[in-house]
Amino acid sequence: MLETISQALYNTFSLSNLLALFFGSIMGIIVGIIPGIGPMVGMVILLPFTFSLSPDIALSLLLGVYCGGYFGGGVPAVLMRTPGTPSSLVTSFDGYPLTQKGESQLALSATIVGSFSGGIISVFILMLMAPALSRVAANFGSPEYTMVAVFGLVIVIMVYRKHLAQGFLLTALGLWFSTVGIDSGTLVPRFNFGTVQMQTGLNIAPMCLGFFGIGQSLILLERKILQTETINLTRRTLDFSKLLVAFRYKLTIIKSGVIGTLTGLLPGTGSILASFFAYTEAKRSSKNPELFGTGTPEGCLASEAGNNAVPAGAMIPLLTLGIPGDALSAILLSVFTANAIYPGPLLLVKEPVLIYTIYFSLFTINIIAVCLLAIFLRPFATIVKLPSSLLAICVMVVSLLGIYSMNLQFFEVGVAIAMGVLGYIMLRLEWPMVTWILGLALGPIIEDRLRESLSMSSGDPAIFVNRPISLGIVIAIVLVVIIPLVLDLRKKRAQ
Amino acid sequence: MTDQKERKGPDPKSRVHDLFTVILGGGAAVLLATLKLHIDTTAVPYPFYKGPILFPLIVLSIMVLSCLPSFFRLIKRTSDSHWTLDGEGLPYRPVVILVFLISFFIFGIALIGVEASSFLFLLISCYFLGYRKLKIFILVPLIYTFLIVVIFKYILDIWFPQPWLFELIWG
Numbered sequence: 001m002l003e004t005i006s007q008a009l010y011n012t013f014s015l016s017n018l019l020a021l022f023f024g025s026i027m028g029i030i031v032g033i034i035p036g037i038g039p040m041v042g043m044v045i046l047l048p049f050t051f052s053l054s055p056d057i058a059l060s061l062l063l064g065v066y067c068g069g070y071f072g073g074g075v076p077a078v079l080m081r082t083p084g085t086p087s088s089l090v091t092s093f094d095g096y097p098l099t100q101k102g103e104s105q106l107a108l109s110a111t112i113v114g115s116f117s118g119g120i121i122s123v124f125i126l127m128l129m130a131p132a133l134s135r136v137a138a139n140f141g142s143p144e145y146t147m148v149a150v151f152g153l154v155i156v157i158m159v160y161r162k163h164l165a166q167g168f169l170l171t172a173l174g175l176w177f178s179t180v181g182i183d184s185g186t187l188v189p190r191f192n193f194g195t196v197q198m199q200t201g202l203n204i205a206p207m208c209l210g211f212f213g214i215g216q217s218l219i220l221l222e223r224k225i226l227q228t229e230t231i232n233l234t235r236r237t238l239d240f241s242k243l244l245v246a247f248r249y250k251l252t253i254i255k256s257g258v259i260g261t262l263t264g265l266l267p268g269t270g271s272i273l274a275s276f277f278a279y280t281e282a283k284r285s286s287k288n289p290e291l292f293g294t295g296t297p298e299g300c301l302a303s304e305a306g307n308n309a310v311p312a313g314a315m316i317p318l319l320t321l322g323i324p325g326d327a328l329s330a331i332l333l334s335v336f337t338a339n340a341i342y343p344g345p346l347l348l349v350k351e352p353v354l355i356y357t358i359y360f361s362l363f364t365i366n367i368i369a370v371c372l373l374a375i376f377l378r379p380f381a382t383i384v385k386l387p388s389s390l391l392a393i394c395v396m397v398v399s400l401l402g403i404y405s406m407n408l409q410f411f412e413v414g415v416a417i418a419m420g421v422l423g424y425i426m427l428r429l430e431w432p433m434v435t436w437i438l439g440l441a442l443g444p445i446i447e448d449r450l451r452e453s454l455s456m457s458s459g460d461p462a463i464f465v466n467r468p469i470s471l472g473i474v475i476a477i478v479l480v481v482i483i484p485l486v487l488d489l490r491k492k493r494a495q
Numbered sequence: 496m497t498d499q500k501e502r503k504g505p506d507p508k509s510r511v512h513d514l515f516t517v518i519l520g521g522g523a524a525v526l527l528a529t530l531k532l533h534i535d536t537t538a539v540p541y542p543f544y545k546g547p548i549l550f551p552l553i554v555l556s557i558m559v560l561s562c563l564p565s566f567f568r569l570i571k572r573t574s575d576s577h578w579t580l581d582g583e584g585l586p587y588r589p590v591v592i593l594v595f596l597i598s599f600f601i602f603g604i605a606l607i608g609v610e611a612s613s614f615l616f617l618l619i620s621c622y623f624l625g626y627r628k629l630k631i632f633i634l635v636p637l638i639y640t641f642l643i644v645v646i647f648k649y650i651l652d653i654w655f656p657q658p659w660l661f662e663l664i665w666g
Binding site for chain 2: 049053122163165166168169171172173175176179183185186188189191192193220221250274389390393394396397398400401402405408410414419420421425429443446450451454455459
């Protein structure tokens, strides 16, 4: 154990890993600060470059962007009432009123302290919960895995039930994309449409880059939302005396961190809900609930602690079950699988050094991000002044060249362009795109486990209800589908 | 504070949703009908449940089933439904220009090289986006192209094809 920890510490603080964490955090803060871009675009831009890196460094880089994005998102929310990431919207409820009162430093201190504390608390919970959940998952066979993966998909679809049919459609589309290429079980080519390039299947990186990177860039070009003239910052760096004020709300910090982690653990719930839940709970239990919405640092703290706890929370099902809880952890899953590492209950036994490196890297990212934002606050905040349309075309050029550099194939660039147009349409229609990427990431897992399960029962699908754990998950799936629909129906009738 | 433009969300009565749903579902239906053409199962000795066709069959069926409500809504005209996505409509011109430019950028890499192609793409994009100040119009494409070439060609050592046009002219 001690040897594992020391090796993981050595890996975490090696120069290359620190550089990856540092660069990832900077990139994350930048993409988080720019409204409309967000950590997803940052991660998909870097994804092609990570395939040549060792898994720990690749994961550190992407985790840096993931967590850094949430750190950065709060800055424009406080200064301009324009959330950098959707989840930072809640931060603007109290952050912007504080800025208007001339207390932008206090608001930013609360935002940064909240992000930092949420991040640290969630890593502790991850370290505690991952081994426990792994022990439970060790009893899982193929039928249970199939059902857990289906459960994850169903939860996400139901979260976006406003577009229920589209949710199912996009999930199935993602699952179908995962079947293109040579079938691993039988070596039969599927849906290659006579092309050699599609024999090996569609690579996840160009599809994600196109769907999210190019699609989002087209949206940015359409909505010129970023230009701003003034940024109300009183000094170049963060006022460190205000940090101590923010640390006074200890209970709010801890509660919000725990709420954020547990929300992140559930597939599809995401950071927006996490910050809303944390904010609502902080308001409910506050001595001065009437101050919420008028400019209280407690509101900024709660919201940011909630949303920044999500990355580590989402890592729990990813590491222990191999099931990504959101689109960003689906990207991380592709890094694992590209390096022939398959997350699941045995990962903690097989790759303990990697797991501990991830834990320590997550800690380090939070420290790096808080230092970077505190010291270089004004330069980072100034980024929001960049014109969106210029950023969008720059993102596109880097995305396309990044895809080409992966396999030196123009075909994949073509795939990315096609997916970009599709992604743009989906974004305009406000369809739940997260269901598509989860389908794409979970497709191979579900197909392989489904086949194994049916092989175990000689083709009898009753195996999914004959085993107690699997039956429990099936019941959970049914409840997850029925309960929200019934509640919605009741609400509709009441109205 | 900002010149932020408020944007309306998609209109639930818009038929554009249904149209795209049906297009995707229709594609799935075609694939489902021609499944045997896309997956050769003749030489596979496995039983059906172990074979390569089961999973695609399930997911394509889900796609087709999930588009059915939209299909019926689409064929059933109602007086208040319309084809507008939201208040802004679809920005055909910029999207068409951009997709054309992106395609040109990709072919341009093979045709005139990554340097010239990137520079031209950025320059023309800046023009279409309305940037006329020399500082942005020339300098941004120039600096960005320089950075891209340094990063991709020299730091990452990525191979780019010999420009076809240059080969044709200079041999």
